[in-house]
Amino acid sequence: MVRATARTQEPIPCIDFVAEAERCPLCGKAVQAQKSKRRRVVTVAAGAFVARKIRKCCSSGDSSHPVLVSEKLSGLVPAQQGACEMSCGVKCPA
Numbered sequence: 001m002v003r004a005t006a007r008t009q010e011p012i013p014c015i016d017f018v019a020e021a022e023r024c025p026l027c028g029k030a031v032q033a034q035k036s037k038r039r040r041v042v043t044v045a046a047g048a049f050v051a052r053k054i055r056k057c058c059s060s061g062d063s064s065h066p067v068l069v070s071e072k073l074s075g076l077v078p079a080q081q082g083a084c085e086m087s088c089g090v091k092c093p094a
């Protein structure tokens, strides 16, 4: 492995944010991990990184049950970035 010393962009670190919840808050069934999405975010605290979000949705298949996301990520990302996630993340595609 050769490490370039040029001042090109550093590779952006990729951090996994797995939803913490294990059960659906609505019906108590186990939740299943959904395929992840990568998203580049920039925070004041941590700089730029790629967040790989692993959401979980209710195993009942009922799309009115909430999709769960990592609360850590919600806390890190500014509100308006999180707002999009809320609006496009509510439907369970299963």
Ligand SMILES: [Zn+2]
Pocket (backbone or CB within 6 Å): 024, 025, 026, 027, 028, 029, 058, 059, 060, 062, 065, 066
């Ligand atoms: Zn449920």
